[in-house]
Amino acid sequence: MRAQRGSASLIVAAALGFAAIFAAFSADVARVVSARARAQTAADAAALAAAQELLAPSTVAPSDVADEYAERHGARVVECRCGPGSDEVVVTVEIPVELPYVRQERTVRATARAVVDVPAGTEGLQSFFIARLSCLFARVPGLWIVSGFRTRAEQAELHEEKPGLAAPPGHSNHEVGLAADLGYPSDAEQRAAHLNARGCGLAFPVPYEPWHVEPAGAA
């Protein structure tokens, strides 16, 4: 009887021990899972911010922007593939995680990718205008740019061809990268573009040129 009771309490002690180990282990696993989620959030934010910077450059390098956004989420950028001219950004970040049960500090990593979706034909246009056009193109699929930036000589040529439509050289916002002429697959897209323009900071200032778009307030 005594021996039996003894082994019974041994079993209970062993079970309690396993439970404690399991709880500690689970807590460590939970720490890793939560750190992974935080790392992914940090990577997503850093990649999006760097892509935005490539799309509409300010004075800060895209990799610095990625660093800043990663740090805000408690992460560190390991790699930012975000050089000038890239049409996609890939950011890898890491976050340290303390694991008291195994008495270790590990790092967890996460990677995120963001596409820099610049419409074709925006070369020479001002970057903030490109960003607004990208907004419109994202909201209204199917649009394209028929004519964007024009040199003074190109504007002069066009004015000679279509004096009624094209402004004389020196008088068009196309020449300063602040106007674009859009192509529409159908009237439906044209209506949608006009409806969404204001929400993207754009305007169609010339009533008889429903294709000619400028940043709102540019004229």
Ligand SMILES: [Zn+2]
């Ligand atoms: Zn135009």
